[in-house]
Amino acid sequence: MRTLAFCLVAAFPLLAQDAYRLSRVATGLSSPTEIETPRSDGTNRLFVVEQRGTIRIVQNGLVLPEPFLNIASTISAGGERGLLGLAFAPRFAANQRFYIYYTDPQGSIVISRMRVSTSDPNRADPASEEVLLRVAHSQFSNHNGGRLAFGPDGFLYAGLGDGGGGGDPLGSGQRLNTLLGKLIRIDVESTGSGPYTSPSSNPFVNRAGALPEIWAYGLRNPWRFSFDTQNGDLYIADVGQNALEEINFQPASSAGGENYGWNRTEGTQCYPTPGTCDQSGLTRPVFEYNHSVGVSVTGGYVYRGRGLPALQGSYIYADFARGQIWALRNTPSGWENQLLTNSGLQISAFGVDQQGEIYIASYSQGSLYRLISAQTTVSAVNAASGAEGLVPGSLATLYGSGIAPVLGIVQPAAFPLPTQLGNVSLTINGTNAPLLAIASNSGLDQINFQIPWELAGQSRATLTLTVNGSARTPLEIPLAAVQPEIFTVQQQPGAWTIWATGLGSVTNQPATGQASPASPLARTSVEVTATINRVNAPVFYSGLSPNFTGLYQVNVYPPEGSPETSEVVIRIGSTSSRPWQRRP
Structure with missing residues (x-):
């Protein structure tokens, strides 16, 4: 672990x-x-x-x-x-x-x-x-x-x-x-x-x-x-x-x-x-x-x-072809234009x-x-992608400054995951969230945690972080039934393992904070499909990764001749992950 x-x-x-x-x-x-x-x-x-x-x-x-x-x-x-x-x-x-x-x-x-x-x-x-x-x-x-x-x-x-x-x-x-x-x-x-x-x-x-x-x-x-x-x-x-x-x-x-x-x-x-x-x-x-x-x-x-x-009061617009997003403001000295971000998207x-x-x-x-x-003091996002829309049972990450009173990385030694680690605790709608790791590096802090299964069916929640006994300002977070995202892909001859988050409900659901079962496996309730370089890759298992918490895996048969740099996408229902690709 x-x-x-x-x-x-x-x-x-x-x-x-x-x-x-x-x-x-x-x-x-x-x-x-x-x-x-x-x-x-x-x-x-x-x-x-x-x-x-x-x-x-x-x-x-x-x-x-x-x-x-x-x-x-x-x-x-x-x-x-x-x-x-x-x-x-x-x-x-x-x-x-x-x-x-x-x-x-x-x-x-x-x-x-x-x-x-x-x-x-x-x-x-x-x-x-x-x-x-x-x-x-x-x-x-x-x-x-x-x-x-x-x-x-x-x-x-x-x-x-x-x-x-x-x-x-x-x-x-x-x-x-x-x-x-x-x-x-x-x-x-x-x-x-x-x-x-x-x-x-x-x-x-x-x-x-x-x-x-x-x-x-x-x-x-x-x-x-x-x-x-x-x-x-x-x-x-x-x-x-x-x-x-x-x-x-x-x-x-x-x-x-x-x-x-x-x-x-x-x-x-x-x-x-x-x-x-x-x-x-x-x-x-x-x-x-x-x-x-x-x-x-x-x-x-x-x-x-x-x-x-x-x-406030700025006109937000973009360029379709190149993806820049700007803010245009009418000021006493004239119109002023500010670049907000380069998205890399075709903004239509x-x-x-x-x-x-x-x-x-x-x-x-x-x-x-x-x-x-991008400068939010604390933000809670999908652990694999940094996107909003957290999924009960899955891993999430809290980013911020001054939220992890540790040096380096602190992790628990065994399951079930603790709800307090390094003088840090989290509650979501009053339910304690299990903590996987907390880390601090040059003032940039993060906390990896599991969204409690008990929040299934809810669309929004209030997250409260407590550090050294002091509760921070509550954070409103969106919840989703699914939000598939890919951590990484283990590529082996004949079968690839896609490590992911956000695949939602499972059969044989473990308790919040507990390791996922190895027998019987905790399979996703909704079918997961996968493509490699936009070609269907048959899925022979999708569910929680055994002996871990909040981590999913999708096992697929890659199309013949798929290179290591292939683009991988998983989909559950109508929701797709961002494309994942190993860089050469």
């Missing part, structure tokens, strides 16, 4: 180098394009739009097995087309209405209204669809826009791309007789005839040759826009052509009608040739960056949560939960993350 425990401690130093980092919340998603939550229903559900035509619900760190909506058979998806946007009605809790934005089989942009099923709050009623607006978009498949959002005025805003092709060959951005390349504003919630009306306060309602839905124009492919929930200011991230990515700003006091420049300008530069051009009447971006930094902006939200006070969407915390979707990885501080 001492050798393996030492390896587990040594393998996972404090993770964060940046001031902020991403904590993985859920996996198993397919090309996510949007994250939304109904602000008024109190369920803490996150609705994730998948490009293929489905909407999934993430609740308590788990992706629900059945989609909220599946219209994959009735849309076109691929490239930049697909199901792209979702917005819940301001009075969703009362009327159960929501709105979606997608491309139909002909490539047209469609905005529809739907209702939730009367028999299941986690399922939509596809038969309730009412098409509100259809905009022809068949000549090119790119630049579809896709964002829907209700403004503080109760009207629905939608961001449409310019119709595609390089350089806006249709001239949509500057033409007021098309909705392409525009931000539109329509009234969809008031009673009356027709699917919607254009508010009389829209800037082009009475202008000849202009469409009344238009609120602002001169956009290339707005991905995405959002309103500051505190003051109503509007931020628009517009993807550039060959040179510049831009953030546009519209104060809440605006009467609309802004021309953001495309395709007379790209960012603050004349287009297509930088130089002298007429920029009169244009609203210039408040911030831009060139393609040496990133090549495809993804708009986010102004932060109004409580967990990251230093970001941002979202906020009902508490105002920021979530991020990784397009290629199909995962959902939450933005958190």
Whole structure:
């Protein structure tokens, strides 16, 4: 036990180098394009739009097995087309209405209204669809826009791309007789005839040759826009052509009608040739960056949560291609931009939960993350990965400074694991947590412990750390039924052993703190699958590792010829681990 425990401690130093980092919340998603939550229903559900035509619900760190909506058979998806946007009605809790934005089989942009099923709050009623607006978009498949959002005025805003092709060959951005390349504003919630009306306060309602839905124009492919929930200011991230990515700003006091420049300008530069051009009447971006930094902006939200006070009032956004996440703030001396972290992810969407915390979707990885501080005094995470979402029965790690009053590593000598070690103890929802090891190295401390089995079925818990008889400030931690992650892989001819955490409930469950049984084995209650280099690897055992506490193992037959540097992934239900790979 001492050798393996030492390896587990040594393998996972404090993770964060940046001031902020991403904590993985859920996996198993397919090309996510949007994250939304109904602000008024109190369920803490996150609705994730998948490009293929489905909407999934993430609740308590788990992706629900059945989609909220599946219209994959009735849309076109691929490239930049697909199901792209979702917005819940301001009075969703009362009327159960929501709105979606997608491309139909002909490539047209469609905005529809739907209702939730009367028999299941986690399922939509596809038969309730009412098409509100259809905009022809068949000549090119790119630049579809896709964002829907209700403004503080109760009207629905939608961001449409310019119709595609390089350089806006249709001239949509500057033409007021098309909705392409525009931000539109329509009234969809008031009673009356027709699917919607254009508010009389829209800037082009009475202008000849202009469409009344238009609120602002001169956009290339707005991905995405959002309103500051505190003051109503509007931020628009517009993807550039060959040179510049831009953030546009519209104060809440605006009467609309802004021309953001495309395709007379790209960012603050004349287009297509930088130089002298007429920029009169244009609203210039408040911030831009060139393609040496990133090549495809993804708009986010102004932060109004409580967990990251230093970001209060900052606009959080990212670059899709290179994964940087920034905070843009309007200060008395001008707009200031701060790099928060380099994620290495393809960030396709941002979202906020009902508490105002920021979530991020990784397009290629199909995962959902939450933005958190890397400088948190104490954080409790999955021992194998550093992710949030702790699983009863499994190993977890507490990181912090000054939490381990020892030098080096202290471990127990035998089972059952003690609940006090080196003058340190932990309780979770009042239940003592067994301690596997505590360690301190140059002021960086960690405590490895088991999440008590008794917490199964709970979604959140309060962890209290006591050091030298003094209780620290309690820490709220999320719990999950499963959160598979890989410590390491033992590669032997003919069979590989994957050491893991977070595989959940088992048969022949041992008592909390006790060693796992060798006969009969404690097998996982839910089937575990594995892939090696994306090829199925048959599993012949998945369960607790005998004679250890809180550690799982998955034994597989590797595909013939699998190299030592193979990428290994395990999956339980709809939740996958992060890929593990031995470096050459």
